Each structure stands twice: as structure tokens, then as C-alpha cells.
Amino acid sequence: MNIKEQIQTLRDELRQHNYNYYILDNPSISDFEFDVKLKQLQALEEQYPEFFDENSPTMRVGGEITKNFNTVVHDFRMYSLDNSYSKEDLLDWENRIKKMVDGDIQYTCELKYDGASISLTYENGKLVRAVTRGDGVQGDEVTANIKTINTVPLQLKGDYPERFDIRGEIILPIQGFLKMNEERIANDEEPYRNPRNTASGSLKLQDSAEVAKRPLECLLYSIKGNNLNISTQFEGLEKAREWGFKVPSEAKLVNSIDEVLQFVDYWDIERHNLPYEIDGIVIKVNSLYQQDELGFTAKAPRWAMAYKFKAEQVSTRLNEITYQVGRTGAITPVANLEPVQLAGTTVKRASLHNADQIEKLDIRVGDEVFVEKGGEIIPKIIAVDLTKRPENSKLTQYATNCPECQTELVRPEGEAKHYCPNESGCPPQIIGRIQHFISRKAMDIDGLGGETVALLVNAGLITNYADLYTLTIEDVLPLERMAQKSAENLVNGIAASKTIPFERVLFALGIRYVGETVAKKLAKHYKSIDNLLTANIIDLTSVDEIGERIAESVVDYFSSLENIQTIHRLKSYGVQLEISAEKLANQTNKLSGNSFVVSGVFEKVSRNELKKLIEDNGGKVSSSISSKTNYLVAGDKMGPSKRTKAENLSISIITEDQFLAMIS
Numbered sequence: 139m140n141i142k143e144q145i146q147t148l149r150d151e152l153r154q155h156n157y158n159y160y161i162l163d164n165p166s167i168s169d170f171e172f173d174v175k176l177k178q179l180q181a182l183e184e185q186y187p188e189f190f191d192e193n194s195p196t197m198r199v200g201g202e203i204t205k206n207f208n209t210v211v212h213d214f215r216m217y218s219l220d221n222s223y224s225k226e227d228l229l230d231w232e233n234r235i236k237k238m239v240d241g242d243i244q245y246t247c248e249l250k251y252d253g254a255s256i257s258l259t260y261e262n263g264k265l266v267r268a269v270t271r272g273d274g275v276q277g278d279e280v281t282a283n284i285k286t287i288n289t290v291p292l293q294l295k296g297d298y299p300e301r302f303d304i305r306g307e308i309i310l311p312i313q314g315f316l317k318m319n320e321e322r323i324a325n326d327e328e329p330y331r332n333p334r335n336t337a338s339g340s341l342k343l344q345d346s347a348e349v350a351k352r353p354l355e356c357l358l359y360s361i362k363g364n365n366l367n368i369s370t371q372f373e374g375l376e377k378a379r380e381w382g383f384k385v386p387s388e389a390k391l392v393n394s395i396d397e398v399l400q401f402v403d404y405w406d407i408e409r410h411n412l413p414y415e416i417d418g419i420v421i422k423v424n425s426l427y428q429q430d431e432l433g434f435t436a437k438a439p440r441w442a443m444a445y446k447f448k449a450e451q452v453s454t455r456l457n458e459i460t461y462q463v464g465r466t467g468a469i470t471p472v473a474n475l476e477p478v479q480l481a482g483t484t485v486k487r488a489s490l491h492n493a494d495q496i497e498k499l500d501i502r503v504g505d506e507v508f509v510e511k512g513g514e515i516i517p518k519i520i521a522v523d524l525t526k527r528p529e530n531s532k533l534t535q536y537a538t539n540c541p542e543c544q545t546e547l548v549r550p551e552g553e554a555k556h557y558c559p560n561e562s563g564c565p566p567q568i569i570g571r572i573q574h575f576i577s578r579k580a581m582d583i584d585g586l587g588g589e590t591v592a593l594l595v596n597a598g599l600i601t602n603y604a605d606l607y608t609l610t611i612e613d614v615l616p617l618e619r620m621a622q623k624s625a626e627n628l629v630n631g632i633a634a635s636k637t638i639p640f641e642r643v644l645f646a647l648g649i650r651y652v653g654e655t656v657a658k659k660l661a662k663h664y665k666s667i668d669n670l671l672t673a674n675i676i677d678l679t680s681v682d683e684i685g686e687r688i689a690e691s692v693v694d695y696f697s698s699l700e701n702i703q704t705i706h707r708l709k710s711y712g713v714q715l716e717i718s719a720e721k722l723a724n725q726t727n728k729l730s731g732n733s734f735v736v737s738g739v740f741e742k743v744s745r746n747e748l749k750k751l752i753e754d755n756g757g758k759v760s761s762s763i764s765s766k767t768n769y770l771v772a773g774d775k776m777g778p779s780k781r782t783k784a785e786n787l788s789i790s791i792i793t794e795d796q797f798l799a800m801i802s
């Protein structure tokens with residue numbers, strides 16, 4: 139390849155990676171590899187200026203606008219950051235900038251939050267718009283989505299400038315990410331890959347109600363505007379904090395690159411204790427006057443530098459690909475690896491997600507593969523080391539039949555996953571469904587665990603969850619590790635589950651896509667399984683927040699004769715298949731259309747009872763105040779900030795008695 143072709147190839151590749159990363163939120167190479175390629179291109183372009191192109195990925199911020207939202211031109215361009223990976227890089231940088239400014243340089247060191255960048259515009263203390271970085275010049279206006287994020291103040295406090303932009307990062311804290319994935323796994327859905335892509339993908343959702351459900355946060359790091367009366371970066375952070383923004387307190391003002399490196403070393407270890415992921419440190423020249431002198435390159439400020447932590451990566455051998463069957467029959471391919479140490483843990487397995495992923499990586503048994511744990515939680519296979527591929531290696535043929543019951547797999551139109559359609563005869567599906575049925579958030583059966591379920595199924599004592607209710611002490615006593623006492627507990631636990639309310643029974647049935655929240659919605663709307671049974675797709679989709687996919691799945695579930703028989707049996711054993719008369723009697727629509735926040739300590743009812751009263755009467759409870767809140771029910775000891783926020787948004791603040799009067 140000649141130089142021109144080399145440059146062209148690198149540009150094409152990088153453009154594709156930018157697209158995968160920013161638009162699809164689904165990168166196919168590691169950040170480190172991306173940065174290496176970009177540096178290669180940069181070096182070639184410097185050496186051969188005759189091939190200059192102002193549209194080269196080295197000259198432009200990598201993102202794009204999506205056209206699903208209004209396009210807005212930024213008042214102040216949004217730049218990227220130059221990257222460094224070593225002390226030498228940082229010293230080079232310092233040498234370069236020292237030649238360009240007078241006087242000593244102080245630096246602000248900040249954490250580099252790993253999410254999606256956002257620019258917020260405030261006028262007279264009110265949030266007027268929120269725009270993504272886009273291509274740096276213009277971005278997508280996502281104000282409605284951003285307003286659902288609690289840490290974005292809608293109204294500022296203190297002495298703020300009349301008009302300014304503030305830049306920050308929308309991130310998804312690790313706990314929230316894990317919780318979202320727990321729910322997805324419980325629904326047998328593909329888990330999200332990592333917090334960054336999930337955060338960035340969330341901003342592009344069309345439905346802000348969906349965004350509101352995600353525990354996103356906004357961390358701020360830079361103020362832009364005219365006549366702001368701020369002279370250093372560090373001062374800017376402090377001011378932003380005073381106005382009500384969430385500005386993490388880890389930022390530190392230092393006097394030398396040595397101190398910068400101490401900060402870097404400290405956070406390279408300590409970052410694992412943060413509630414969110416960071417992918418490096420950002421070092422900024424502190425004086426805004428010096429920043430002005432330094433200015434910008436085509437793509438990034440000269441006065442700032444990112445120091446990126448290297449993702450921990452190892453290579454190991456892929457021994458085998460096996461296939462797991464979930465309770466809804468979804469197949470997940472699993473890479474079984476030669477055990478290897480990575481970021482403090484032994485890695486033996488990694489998910490391969492689905493057939494497309496295997497094909498994309500062209501991953502084969504016997505390959506040497508790169509496994510990475512970026513800031514990421516789940517180790518993943520990044521690439522195959524083709525130089526080490528054995529000569530006799532064979533292209534991976536995705537499983538055609540279920541590994542457990544040999545039934546031929548199907549892949550429904552538009553789905554990434556294969557399924558085993560043998561719902562009633564495939565052991566892991568049978569066991570998985572019963573395990574889901576007894577789980578804590580479903581029937582919560584004391585005295586019965588997942589392993590015992592497997593024993594019961596394998597012993598031929600049960601084949602579906604209705605069978606649980608026919609088990610006797612004599613039946614289960616012969617099982618492994620079962621004694622008189624534990625057998626009694628098991629049978630009593632099952633009997634006790636007959637009082638579990640309808641909404642949880644509905645969740646326990648394990649209808650695909652009917653998670654906890656959807657089950658609640660359906661139970662509330664239909665009130666009994668008999669009503670739900672006869673609902674058609676049009677009926678179902680008319681229910682608030684029930685989409686076509688869920689509706690189809692519900693109809694599909696009840697079209698099976700076997701499922702209907704199971705339901706009849708559950709009913710005959712006394713399982714709750716309708717909302718209890720008592721509960722129905724207490725339900726009204728008096729509060730319908732109103733959203734409440736409950737705060738403080740109450741006298742006549744507990745806080746949880748109060749929330750239940752709101753829901754029973756058709757109202758919505760949310761955990762924090764936003765422009766969508768209608769009432770704040772204020773008890774004793776409510777924090778002053780809640781009150782101020784409610785007052786600023788002109789939300790009615792009512793007492794416990796006033797609330798009780800509303801529903802009496």
C-alpha cells in the first residue's frame with residue numbers, strides 16, 4: 139500500500155469506528171486501539187502534508203447529529219480533548235505550552251467522567267435548553283430528556299450570571315447500571331454492555347418517560363459565556379457548585395506536572411471505589427487568561443490534556459463455545475477461556491452475546507483472544523489475535539439445535555437472539571420458569587431455593603409451577619439433603635404464597651417482557667386474570683406504557699392451551715388471580731393525572747402507606763421534584779432544599795391532613 143492509500147484506509151476505518159461509537163453506541167474496538175490508529179494517522183498526516191484533508195478524523199470532533207431531534211448550533215464550540223497515556227506525553231505537553239505563555243502554570247486536575255457530553259444553557263437562572271456535543275459545531279437538542287435527570291437543576295440559586303452555557307457529562311452510576319441489567323436479565327433480555335454506552339444511548343431515546351426511569355446523573359465541569367467574572371477554571375467549578383450544579387469535589391489545584399502525576403496515580407487505583415466510571419484524568423491550565431493565549435487546535439483545546447488509564451487487557455485461549463438456555467428459551471453463547479488474571483480477578487468466561495457478534499469477530503475455538511476489562515464490569519472479548527490462529531482452525535458454526543433438548547433453534551424476525559421453541563419440554567426452561575416463579579420479587583417462597591427446584595424437576599416431581607402446590611412432605615423427603623424440618627418449611631412456604639397479591643403472581647408467571655413494573659400496570663388495569671386473558675392487542679396497547687412488543691407477548695402467552703390449564707390449576711389451589719376485593723374497595727381514580735413527591739415524617743400514616751394511598755387512588759409517586767411534580771406532601775423534618783426547589787417551581791406543598799382530605 140502506498141502512503142496515500144494507507145492514509146485513506148486509516149481515515150475510512152476511523153470514520154466507521156466513530157460511527158459505531160457515537161451513533162450506534164456499539165464500538166467494535168477498544169478505545170486504546172482507536173487512539174493508536176488515530177495517532178498513526180496524525181503522524182502520517184504531519185509527515186506528508188500534501189495529503190491534508192480538512193474532513194479527516196484528526197481534524198474533527200468524532201460525533202454527529204442524529205436528525206431525530208432539533209439541530210442546534212452551539213454558541214461556543216464543543217471540542218474534544220487530546221489524549222496522553224504516559225508521563226512523557228504530559229511533559230512534552232508542558233514543554234509545548236510553556237513556550238506559548240508567560241509566567242508559571244497552575245493546573246486543575248479533574249476526573250474524566252465516562253459518559254456523554256452535554257451543554258446546558260441557562261437564562262435568568264432557568265434551564266432553557268440542553269444540547270449534545272454532536273459534531274462540536276452543532277448538536278441534538280435533548281432538553282426534554284435532560285429535564286428528567288434529578289441532578290440537573292431547573293432553577294439555579296445564588297448569584298448566577300444572566301446567561302451562560304455549562305458543560306458536563308451525563309453518566310450512569312455503576313449501581314444503577316447493574317440494577318437496570320438485573321431487570322433485563324430477569325426478563326431474559328440482553329444486558330447492556332457498559333454504563334457509558336447506556337448513558338449515551340439514553341439521551342437519544344424519543345420517549346422522555348423512558349429516560350426518566352434511568353438513574354442518570356449530570357456532572358458539570360466547565361462554564362462558558364461572556365463577562366462571567368471568573369478568572370480560573372477552579373473558581374468556575376466552585377461557582378457552579380454554589381449555583382446548585384453537581385460538581386464532584388475530587389478536582390484539585392496543583393503547581394506542577396509531578397503533582398499531576400501523583401493525582402493520576404492516586405486515581406488509577408482509587409477510581410475503583412467511585413460510584414461511577416472514569417476513563418482518565420483531565421488536566422487543564424487553571425488561568426483562563428493563559429487558556430485564551432493557548433487557544434485551540436482544529437479539534438481540541440491546547441490548554442487541556444486527557445490522561446487516559448489504559449484498559450486492562452490480556453490475551454488467552456478460547457477453549458470452547460457453549461450455549462446457555464434462559465428461562466424464556468433465549469440462547470446465549472458463552473466463551474470458555476483458559477483461566478487468566480485480569481484486573482484482580484480470574485476470568486474464565488465471557489459472554490459472546492449472539493450469533494452476529496461471533497460472526498463479526500470471526501472468533502474460533504483455539505484462537506488466542508484479547509479480553510478486556512476497561513472500566514467495564516463484564517469482561518469482553520475485543521478481538522482475535524489472527525497472527526496466532528492455528529492452521530487447521532475452523533469457522534464457527536452457530537448452534538443449530540438446543541444443547542439441552544436438541545430441538546431446532548429459531549431466530550424470530552428482527553431479533554438478535556436464537557430461541558429454543560420447546561417451552562414445555564426443555565429442562566433449563568422448565569427449571570428457569572419455576573425458579574423465576576419462586577424468586578423474591580415474584581412469589582417469594584420461603585424454604586424453597588433454586589437448587590431444590592432443579593432437584594424436584596429432575597426427580598420428576600414437578601414440571602411446572604402449578605405442580606408446586608400439590609407437593610407433600612412425603613414427596614420431598616427422599617430428596618438429597620432434605621430433612622423433616624426442611625420439608626415442612628418447603629410445603630408451608632408454598633402454601634403461604636397463596637396470599638401473594640395478583641400483581642406479583644402476574645410477574646411470577648414469567649410472560650416474556652412482563653417485568654415487575656409492567657405486571658403492576660396490567661394488574662391495575664385489568665384487575666383479574668380473566669379480564670387479561672381475553673384482552674386483544676388493541677386493548678392492551680391502549681394501556682398506559684404497554685407497547686406492541688409486550689402486547690404480542692401477552693396474547694401469545696394466553697393463546698397456549700397449556701398455559702390456560704396451568705392458570706386454572708393455580709386458581710383452584712387458591713393463588714391470587716385477581717385484585718382482592720378489599721384492595722379494590724380502596725381504589726379510586728381521585729388522584730389520576732397527578733404526580734406526588736413525599737418527604738419527611740408523618741403522624742397518621744407511615745411514609746410507605748402514604749405512597750400506597752397515592753397509587754391506590756390513581757396518582758403517581760416519584761422520588762424527586764421536577765417540573766412534572768404536582769404536589770409535595772411535606773411531613774416533619776423535610777429538608778429545606780426540597781422546599782426551596784418546590785417553591786421555585788411553584789409546586790403545591792401540602793400537609794398530611796390536606797392530602798388525606800383529598801382522597802376522603
Ligand SMILES: NC(=O)c1ccc[n+]([C@@H]2O[C@H](COP(=O)([O-])OP(=O)(O)OC[C@H]3O[C@@H](n4cnc5c(N)ncnc54)[C@H](O)[C@@H]3O)[C@@H](O)[C@H]2O)c1
Nearest residue numbers: 155159165167168169172218219248249250251255359420
Ligand atoms: N472504540 C472506538 O471505536 C472508539 C471510537 C471513537 C471514539 N472512541 C474513544 O473516544 C475518544 C474520543 O472521544 P471524544 O472526542 O469524546 O474525547 P474524549 O472522550 O477522549 O474526551 C473529551 C470528552 O471528555 C469528556 N469529559 C469528561 N470529563 C471531563 C472533564 N472533567 N473535563 C472536560 N471534559 C471531560 C467530555 O465529554 C469531552 O467531550 C477516543 O480517545 C476513543 O478512546 C472510541
Ligand SMILES: [Zn+2]
Nearest residue numbers: 540543558564
Ligand atoms: Zn431446548
